[in-house]
Amino acid sequence: MGDMVLIPGTVRPDYAGGGILNLISSIQSHFGLKSKHDPLHAPIPFQKKAVLLIVDGLGFEQLERHRQQGDLGAADHFQEVRRLTSVFPSTTMAALTTLHMGAPPAETGWLSGCLWLQELGTIVNLIRNKDEFTRQGVDLGFMRKTRSIYSRLDEARVRSTIIFPEAFEGSFLSNWHHEGSHQQGYAFTPSTIPTLVQNALQHSDYVVIYYPHYDDMCHRYGPESQEARDEARLLNTILGGVMHRLPPHTTLMLTADHGHKTISGNIWLDGHLDLHPHLLRPVSGDKVSRYVDVKPGHEAEVQAYLSRWADVVSSHQLWEEGYFGGDPADLQFLTRTGTLMAHARDDMELNWSYHPEVLQIKGWKGNHGGLSSTEMWVPLGIFNS
Missing domain, CATH: 3.30.1360.110 (Domain 2, Phosphonoacetate Hydrolase)
Incomplete structure (x- = not known):
């Protein structure tokens, strides 16, 4: 395999030390697990416990813009902000699966949110588990080709908690992605997540928060819209609250599955x-x-x-x-x-x-899935309490 950029002006996904796959390998290594994939080139200065905040759709360039506009002042408290690549395609189904499995799309088989599945003889919307043509539900059990990192952590007696919208509880994806963890759904208010994180850290070593709301605003109104800025301000309240309530010796990381481009x-x-x-x-x-x-x-x-x-x-x-x-x-x-x-x-x-x-x-006025810099580069903010 080479390092050729197939489309000029685009960003290659980095699986060798500079991408979200390698972030998960670094986290696994911190908790004593071996990964077949390289960790990040630059080590993370982990404390005892770790929290990962995944903000769906918050690309690196968007984070920097919100910081400059005063929407995400809490991000100024990160001791370090790095730039990582997403996977290809830079879409939630591919990237989020990598973040939960510690495996690239080539291993998971989740190569888009909309795929021709030879096994079923049709094109399937993987987000809704439906045949695109008939709108009927399909059984995607055969798509579970990998194990979540939480199941491996559990075997190593490392406890994990996933905090995510309660509307997703019980879904095929949540049950597979979060297998081996304690699952905590939330009914969204800005004050809910910091409290849930604080409580989870009393019994868990690794806490993951999935925040999909910013991505929704970028899709509906565009990544440079006032609505996206308003959502960033809500995120700022949550991020600041989590930082304030972290117990000593805890590492907080913020990243994303992908960024957005204007459509x-x-x-x-x-x-x-x-x-x-x-x-x-x-x-x-x-x-x-x-x-x-x-x-x-x-x-x-x-x-x-x-x-x-x-x-x-x-x-x-x-x-x-x-x-x-x-x-x-x-x-x-x-x-x-x-x-x-x-x-x-x-x-x-x-x-x-x-x-x-x-x-x-x-x-939609914002979308992703491609190889542009706004879609592919995502942040890694690091804060140690």
Whole structure:
């Protein structure tokens, strides 16, 4: 595997010491577990206990902008703020799974939030566990290819707690991602999370907080919107409260699964009928980085057609160059990334209406899944009490 940047001006995911995968390896090492993946190049000065705050959608550039605007003053108390890469694709399903499993997408098989699954013969929305065409639920039990780090910590008698929205309790993802931990749902108010963290640290060695609300504001209104700033101010209250209530000898880390880019252009590929004869099936993957299954011998036509809005590369080359974090743990994973990957340029995204309900969804003003710097770079803030 090389270190080639396949699309000029983009950021390669780093799995060798400078990414979120390596952050989890460092945390495992702190608690005495061995990981098959490298820790961070620069060691974290861990104290006895550790808290990881995962802010969905808070890219490094967004954090710095909010600090400069006075929205996230609590972040000024970090003794250090580093820059890490997300995984590819820079989407919640891929990156959050890495943060809970300590494994890259090449090992988990979670290569997008919307995948063609050969096992089911359809495209599935992995967030909602539904067939994209029928909107019927599907059983994703076969997608559990890896174990959570919490189950391994539990075997080593290291206690962990996950604090996350109570609306997610009992879901397939929560049960799998959080296996081996104590799960604590919260009904959101700014004062709730610091109290829950304080209580959890009385019986746990490692506490993880998942905060999805900022990501929602960025999707709906855009990462530079007033709504995103307002949410950052709420986050500031939570972050400051957690810092204030940390017991001695505790390390607090803040990171994210990905950042965001502003979206102002939408291309509905299902309406481009000249493209359809060249495809095996509708596109899958994320709206910013689409997987395209092409009929044999039609690659050049599809690449030329999509090049109006996207940089198009071979999915095989993505695997060869290590963009997914290594060789596929299961050869079936190769069928999930299509023949080509179309990476939308600038402020564009590529849509497909799998079902009439899709057309009723208001277009997002912020999105992610691609390789731009705003999507790929995420922060690592470190605070020792």
